[in-house]
Amino acid sequence: RAYCAMASAGKGLIFRQLFEPVSCTYTYLLADEKTKEAVLIDPVLEKADRDARLIKDLGLKMIYAANTHCHADHITGTGVLKKLLPGSKSVISKDSGAKADIHIQAGDEIKFGNFALEARSTPGHTDGCLTYVLNDKSMAFTGDALLIRGCGRTDFQQGCPSKLYHSVHTQIFSLPSECLLYPAHDYTGQTVTTVEEEKKHNPRLTKSEAEFVNIMNNLNLKKPAQIDIAVPANLKCGIQD
Amino acid sequence: RAYCAMASAGKGLIFRQLFEPVSCTYTYLLADEKTKEAVLIDPVLEKADRDARLIKDLGLKMIYAANTHCHADHITGTGVLKKLLPGSKSVISKDSGAKADIHIQAGDEIKFGNFALEARSTPGHTDGCLTYVLNDKSMAFTGDALLIRGCGRTDFQQGCPSKLYHSVHTQIFSLPSECLLYPAHDYTGQTVTTVEEEKKHNPRLTKSEAEFVNIMNNLNLKKPAQIDIAVPANLKCGIQD
Numbered sequence A, B: 001r002a003y004c005a006m007a008s009a010g011k012g013l014i015f016r017q018l019f020e021p022v023s024c025t026y027t028y029l030l031a032d033e034k035t036k037e038a039v040l041i042d043p044v045l046e047k048a049d050r051d052a053r054l055i056k057d058l059g060l061k062m063i064y065a066a067n068t069h070c071h072a073d074h075i076t077g078t079g080v081l082k083k084l085l086p087g088s089k090s091v092i093s094k095d096s097g098a099k100a101d102i103h104i105q106a107g108d109e110i111k112f113g114n115f116a117l118e119a120r121s122t123p124g125h126t127d128g129c130l131t132y133v134l135n136d137k138s139m140a141f142t143g144d145a146l147l148i149r150g151c152g153r154t155d156f157q158q159g160c161p162s163k164l165y166h167s168v169h170t171q172i173f174s175l176p177s178e179c180l181l182y183p184a185h186d187y188t189g190q191t192v193t194t195v196e197e198e199k200k201h202n203p204r205l206t207k208s209e210a211e212f213v214n215i216m217n218n219l220n221l222k223k224p225a226q227i228d229i230a231v232p233a234n235l236k237c238g239i240q241d
């Protein structure tokens, strides 16, 4: 089992994990080394210049900027990146209710070069949450459905602990045990986990569904600082018309 | 060329990049999946519990906690980790002048299972700076010698811009172009780069030596916040006797 991002070795996948420290958000760049076609997952508005610069440095052509869901804790960079990198399209789930060039749903694929990301529906944090799975199932981008030793909140937007529990167990824990899981956030300085690890060590999702629901309904978390600004903005790709 | 940490695919290397946000320090966990022997590079005191927990979760046995150099911006976690994970040894360069169980120098190897890290001497930020190169040359841990699109400071400890310039050009830029470079710090949310990328896009090290020296001598940076506490502590593995 490879615990590092090496499962697609030699297949020509370019991969970069990027971090935004205020909302502790991870953005992911994936590209086909041969065709140079690139996808950016969950870019953050404040880091759009950095991301565009890196894409240019690497000689890549961003074709899609995709969100895992309509975020409540930061404003998406997709709208601004479309302007910085003309020719690219924004992508989000149909169920998110958010504006984008392309609306996808479970089973749809985002193709870039010889690679593709398969969209799996993993609601529970929001109704429109997608998990993007690389076509060889070596890595998956879980958004806020599954975090490293944690999971996304279920106490705002369309949060529902029971839905989240089923999403993770049926759509994420069914992936190969060595599949690398890359979340949308981490607050502890960790960068990646695996299906096997979370099945063994996730303190919430190793519990029964009833216990999980009880934990999630009693977290008593503060309202996200940016929610009143971020959600309306993210419903429009992060930019005002 | 693989831009992601996948060059050792299928060879059984476990790899994790970890982050400490106050000093923006990266810690690296490398282990042999078969023998479970693990090495931690540049652990940070405040994250020792997290690192020990991860090593236990993954069923690994840490045999070495190695520093790239005597850090001025954070206190090393090696001393505390030796207590949390008995049986492990601290490692640093002889030239650092710091206390450790094992002192190494250019050409020495840190072996873990079927893997090894070769120590290259890359002075200039400090006299004792080492770059650790994985035996298959797929990845290197550059400490503060080379940062992503930058480099370490040369205005304190034994800093010397000319030495640093030669270190990077002879010891790091001589690695294969696709070699992944993992720095001790990043302040922009980037996680990794390659030899090829830095040879092309590093704004300082693509300059002539004279220009580089001039840039480095005119940065006018603030004194590192933790230097008066960190350096004396790091000379003793981060713990008081």
Ligand SMILES: [Fe+2]
Pocket: A069, A070, A071, A072, A073, A125, A144, A152
């Ligand atoms: Fe979210």
Ligand SMILES: [Fe+2]
Pocket: B069, B070, B071, B072, B073, B125, B144, B152
């Ligand atoms: Fe340093």
